[in-house]
Amino acid sequence: MWKGRKGGLDQAGAENQEAEPMSEETFDLELQSLMTEETGGKKKKKKTGKTWTRKRKIVTGAGALGVVFLLLRIFSGGGAKPVTVSTIPLSKGEVVEMLSVSGPVQGTDSVEVVSNLHAEILELTVKEGDKVEKGQLLAALDDKDAKKEVDIAQNGYDLAVSTYKDKQLEAENGYAKAKQDYGMAKAAYDRSLLLFQGGDISQVELDQASAAVDDAQRQLSSYPLTDGKPSANESYGLQIEKAAFELEQKKEDLDGTKITSPIDGTVVRVNCKVGRFADKTDDDKPMFIISNLDVLEMKINVSEYSIGKVAIGQPVEISADILNGETVKGEVTAISPTGEEKGGGSTERVIPTTIRVMDQNTRLIAGITAKAKIELQRAKQVWVAPLSAVLQQPDGTMAVAAVEDGKVRMIPVKTGVESDIEAELIPQEEGALTEGLQIIDTPSSMITDGMAVTAAPPVQ
Missing domain, CATH: 2.40.420.20 (conserved putative lor/sdh protein from methanococcus maripaludis s2 fold)
Incomplete structure (x- = not known):
């Protein structure tokens, strides 16, 4: 039986007697004795800042009492009491295995509206937050210069067409004459050949007739044919094509003085002002940013070590501060076929992944950061x-x-x-x-x- 620190272990008692219940006072003395430190042969008690309950004393002294039980086992040859386990x-x-990620919330379709025209903005017809339809007017620019450019380009095109027609007529007339000259030369040669065979003309005269045929043939061949018909030189046709392209560009520029929305969506940014030039926006940002906010999505980066468990169609639970503790449902809709650098000096690669917000009419808005838990396995x-x-x-x-x-x-x-x-x-x-x-x-x-x-x- 354990008698305390005075006499050490009472071996005879340990072998022959049952353990007697300890009183509260005896328990405290034993615990304090166990927690005494040996310092220079003198014993010091550990100080404590508050009174301990019996439960806390038992928990705290469990490790020390374990040593006592081990000694009992060694000296008594008996078995220690069974260990208590929870x-x-x-x-x-x-x-459910989940992968937690975070990323920005944005519209499923977003476009930047820009203009390269150095034209003054005369009118803005929308503001941030306005919903717009495809083709709706966003801004009107000064179109005076653009109209002049169209007129100049139109004149250039008309001139090219007129020149081509003139050259085409020349080609047709020239080809007709060359064809006639060739026929006459060929007929003269045929007559000369008969005369030569009858001994009426010399070889020189026959050769002259033959040379006239060759000259007429070369002249006829100098006219290009298209589908068997003479046509003006190809360069005149190219001039028409060039003038037509320039005219089309100028017309597009004129159309560009009316800035319209390329998609149905919401105006999320306006970076221009009336009186400024369209190609000189604030900090060189696009004039407008239009996003489809009817359906939102998250763009996240998944570590290369986790992407193998991510698949299109997996359900996602999305949370954000703006939801005040609520969550919305999402789904993995796209996984990039290639990875990219994580950045920050890390050698880890990440794979861009898209999560579509499936719940409609939620309080989520574009431009905030949300957290997403992807359900990998269930x-x-x-x-x-x-x-x-x-x-x-x-x-x-x-x-x-x-x-x-x-x-x-x-x-x-x-x-x-x-x-x-x-x-x-x-x-x-x-x-x-x-x-x-x-x-x-x-x-x-x-x-x-x-x-x-x-x-x-x-x-x-």
Whole structure:
């Protein structure tokens, strides 16, 4: 029996007597004695700033009393009392593995409206927050210079067309004459050939007739033909094409003096003012930013280490300060086929991913940062235990420690789907896990198979 610090261990009593209940006063003296420090051969009591309850004394002195129990076991040859462990009943449930990310909320379709015209803004017809339709007027610019440019371009085009027509007529007339000259030269040669064969003309005269045919042939061939018909030189056609392109550009510039919305949406930014030039906006920002805010989405970056578990169609739970504790539903709708640098000097790569907000008419707005929890995996009606209950054994395998008939039974398991605090348990042996089985919720590495323990419910 433990008699206190005066006489050390009373071995005879330890062997032959049962432990007697301690009084409150005796318990306090024993605890204080255990917590005494040896300093230069003298004993000092640890100071405390407040009075301890009996419960706190027991918890705090548990480690020291463990040493005493070990000494008892060594000196008495008897077994120590079973270790008290906290257990929970095993049951089936649901485990969800989530990936938490954050990113900006924005419209599903967003465009920047700009102008390269150095023209004064005469009128702004919208303001930030206005809903607009595709083709709706946003701003009107001074169009005087643009109209002059169109007139000049039109004149250039008309001149090119007129020149082409003149050259085309010349080609047709020239080709007709060349064709006639060739026919006459060919007929003269045929007559000369007959005369030469009859000995009426010399070889020189025949050669002259032949040369006249060749000259006429070359002249005829100098006229290009299109589908068998003569046409003006190709360069005149190219001049028309160039003039037509320039005219089209000038007309587009004139149309550009009426700034319109390219999509249905909401005006989220206006970076221009009446009296300023359209191509000289505030900080060189676009004149307008139009976004479709009817459907919102989040642009997030997923780590290369997690992207393998992310898939299109996975449900997402979205939260933000503006929602005041509420959440909205989302869904993964796009995953980039390529990764990019995370930045900040990190070698980790991230993959841009899009989450569509599925709930409509929420308080979410574009431009804020929201948090999203992507549901990676969900397991239903499976054995579930706290992650702290899964013990890694010396050989690297996993197990849970069940308490049966006052003894520990190690049950080998694998973990399936894991949340932040719980895990799906998959027994290595079929039927090893049963409903209501008492397992230790936080087993120590000192717990071994077959160890005697006393099961106690977890502290509430």
